[in-house]
Amino acid sequence: MALLANTMNSKSGGYITKRLHVPQEVWSQGGAKLTSIPEKVRVVEVLCSALEEMQQCSVESFGASVCSGLALGIGSVTRKEADTWVSKLDEFCSICDSVVANFGKKLGVNEGFVVKKSGGVTSWGGKLTRQIDKFTNGKNLDSPAAYVSGLSRLFTQAQLIDEHTKALLSQPVAPTYAAFPIDLRAAAEVKLKRVSEFFASVVLTFVIRDLAQLLDKYAKKCEKWLAE
Incomplete structure (x- = not known):
């Protein structure tokens, strides 16, 4: 996701594999008819908002760097902070399940992620709809530019998940997670x-x-330019 964000934000684009370079212009070209843009914009906006809340919770609970644990000092994480963070993660998981339950068919991903059957998905369905209405009110949901801009923010903000995952799975475990009670660390x-x-x-x-689809469209344009 960091590599994809770089292709959107860097004027020269970037590599997403050793052999595939994606120019920035690929994302801003016209003429490509992507499907379900309004639904994708809605989903991206809600995920960005949820990640902003998670970032705030992370900073308040563990300081600026969860990997080092130096901001708060080793041993300063109590069960209260750990429980607050796990609850926030659980809330985000419910949002993920609700996104698939409500938009999976439109996004074409309903088979790729198994929704956990619990009351949480049902309860989050209504809240998710209200959040979407709030964050997308007045926005042009059919705009590919809004979609790409949202993806750039989403992929950048999602690095928080990567940071926490690395902190938890590193050997030895990062000081922040080393201070977690065993049950909450597992959760x-x-x-x-x-x-x-x-x-x-x-x-x-x-x-x-x-x-x-965008790369295919861009390649055909390049072939036309070369022919001319």
């Missing part, structure tokens, strides 16, 4: 894995599909 690991699966199976699935 955090399960939920971080769940969120990672969501980004891999849902978000990246429809984004890579759209990128393939």
